[in-house]
Amino acid sequence: MKISILGNSTGRGRRTSAAVALGAVLALTATACGDDGSGAGDGAEGSGKGEIIFWDNNGGVRTEIWKQIIADFEKANPDIDVQYVGIASTEYQSKVDTAIQGGGLPDVGGISASMLAGFAAQGALDPLDDRLGESSLSGKLNKDMIESLRAAGGGDDKLYSVPTSANNGVLYYRTDLFEKAGLEEPTTWDRFYEAAEKLTDKGANKFGYTIRGGAGSIAQALDAMYGQSGITSFWDSTGKKTTVNDPKNVEALEKYAGLFKKVTPAADLNNDFTKMVAQWDSGEIGMLNHNLGSYQDHVKALGADRFRGIPQPTGPGGKRVQVSNPVDGIGLFKTSKNKEAAWKFIEFATSAQSNSKFNESAGQVPAHLDAAKDEWIGKAEPTKLAADALSDGSTSIVQLPYYLPDWNTISKAENEPNFQKVLLGDMSAKEFLDGLAEQLNEAQAEWDEQMG
């Protein structure tokens, strides 16, 4: 130590130091008074009263409608108080995973098919089959959606999430641009490719189509592939080998990826849905593939009469094939100490009235059969067409393997950069699909092994 002089501190100095220290302690104490919201009981049924916490897996845009539903619920159940927490969809999985590891899960949470397997595998969710069987909801919910969630749930044939809505792939096209160019509605893949070419005028910054090259590109590419090839199952007859690298799919992907820069903006290479939707809404691009979720954005930006949203084009023989969009739902966390009240909320939120209200706002297909008959569906054309396509037998749905714990990793982090290489011509479609198939087959084999 260089030097140390032990002198008397002045009274003023001591007072200042003490005040600073006290202030810091008080500030921390004051901010530390919150309830941890953990609901950290041990899976108790509870009294059916008191507070429950609900984590919305798509918070933000849907916050208002959830708050309305919660207000209705609290009016009908004055003994129960629901605390709403809206979490951005992109962060939901990591937040729940952290809470599973560290404690602090809510009572109820939004659980879509795409993240169900991971949560169920960690034992975080309560099975809901018995509760649903005894509920007034029994027989009132769309069976396909229930089966989709059951299949995604981790292989034990239990239902961990009550469906609220289904999304569906939509081909949005600009009616004004089509009329001007004298083009027919892009109801078939041939017409789609023809329109994409004819609507493109690069010099004038006009393009026929916008392709998704960034985050979320794989699902869209799969939709285009299976739609064109007409293959209706993700796995072959043995159930062990995927069909993604079937020669018909390879050919379809080559054609689809060939659109990049030919009829699309070069910036599409990094397109996630936000950029893709933004440039379609504000530019002169003929067609866009997205789902029902962005319908209201297009209405706000373009007005309802300048575009239409139709189901995906039909392929060979007039057959329409689409890949499944994850069904959304609500689940009950195992750690809830007030499961009775939590279930009451789930029942209320998926009742005909609430489900209709929610889906009208979200523009999606209701899970409740009575809600699906409501008047608003007829007015929201893309939702009606999607609901019809999903229920009238005209469309074959290729079920994506959401049940594979590695599905999200394989379909996102590991293969999105490779798809960009395909767009740039640095990798062939066959090479890309063979690699994807290898990973999928491996994940399926592991899954089969785990399930015995």
Next chain:
Amino acid sequence: MITKEATAAAPAPAPAAPEPPRPAKKRPAWDEAPRWQIYLPLGIYLVFTLIPFYWILLFALRPAGSTSLVPWPMTTVHFEKVWTDRSFGTFFQNSVLVGVATLIMTTLVALAGGYALARFDFKVKRAFMLALLCSQFVPGALLLVPLFEIFAELQMINSLGSVIIAETVFQLPLSMILISNFIKNVPYSLEEAAWVDGCNRMRAFRVVVLPLLRPGLIAVGSFAFVHSWNHFLFALMFLNNQEKQTIPVGLNTLMSADSVDLGALAAGGIIAAVPVVIVFAFIQKWLITGFSAGAVKG
């Protein structure tokens, strides 16, 4: 202080010799360059920097659905929407609280720690400095689960205190190193002189050293404020109540899984950026001095 008085008359000063003419000072090359060679690249750079900001402003101020390249007719509807309907008013207050508390705690602790590092020698000082530096290589995401468990144990989940502590702890290593370098630049003899005049160490530090540390304190404080203002992860993970969330978490919720309100997102972005811009506008002089002076010695 004792001064020595002169006892003899000072000799008369000799007449000053004429100073040799000084060579003409050579102007630096950049000073001789035509102005346009300086302003043109700077202007181009500025355009590239400002276009994204203009774009945000455009989306925030023009009505939804407009494709105009100027924000006219102008609307404040997006700001009203995010401020009231999307609770940005509350998020803003929370962010201010977190930012200011982090600033105060980081500065106080860094000051104390930095002083110890600058003025005292102890056995493990080099290892301690190395540990401080190494702690900067650990990403916050790696420590999320342990931090979450600690705060849960302390009943601090869903409390702004957890975010303030976590932000402070992550800011401290760099802040302490910077402050200690600053203190090393203040001559030790100044403190010694104050002790001779009767100050104790604390008073000498407060009266003599502290005023000279202003650029360093501003640099460290503003860095702590801006970092905690923008930081997303801890607030997302440790705060569960909508009323306690901060601006970055609120911004994130403006983009849903398949829908995005660009007007609201742009308005939220401006609300998030304004305090940072104001802070930098006021302190940029001190900030540059602070970082450059604090970085001289290791």
